[in-house]
Amino acid sequence: MSWDEDGTPHPLAQRRSGRSDLEPDRLPEVRELEALGWEPAPEALRWAFLPYVWPPRARTWVPDRSTRWAVETRLDGHGHITAVECAPLPEADLAGLDAETADALTALGLPPRPRDRLWLLRPIGPFPHLDAVLTHLETRAEAQSIPPEPSPEFLTLTRTELATLDTAPPRP
Secondary structure: OOOOOOOOOOHHHHHOOOOOOOOHHHOHHHHHHHHOOOEEOOOOHHHOOHHHHOOHHHEEEEEOOOOOEEEEEEEOOOOOEEEEEEEEOOHHHHHHHHHHHHHHHHHOOOOOOOOOEEEEEOOOOOOOOHHHHHHHHHHHHHHOOOOOOOOHHHHHHHHHHHHHHHHOOOOO
């Protein structure tokens, strides 16, 4: 288990550099990897540890060159949109999100995530999509009365189940 601290990004990412005004899922390198069967790792806090425990052969990362946007919408008295303003999310807000993730990982006894990486995962076992794997993990947790949230029990269950799925034959 690791964050691939010394690893290199997926080769498709090495053709691009510099900041982009695009959201993470709109980056060309992410789109190219999606066409090859990779899927962005979920951003929900309960899955913050997932790239750490995902089988190494089925995970990769690209540098995060994206911009996260804050969108403010103004409505009139009838609920009609009168104005929309977009601005990059302030650095303080981004740092707050990173701190929340770091706190959750620390509470699990895991090292902090390397900064500025977008993680992509491939489904494993008999599952055709990442969402199917996540649903399977949640179902297994519920069957054992483990809430699917960041906890040592959910981490252990996820790690064990992923190891089992990684040895299962891939879907046809």
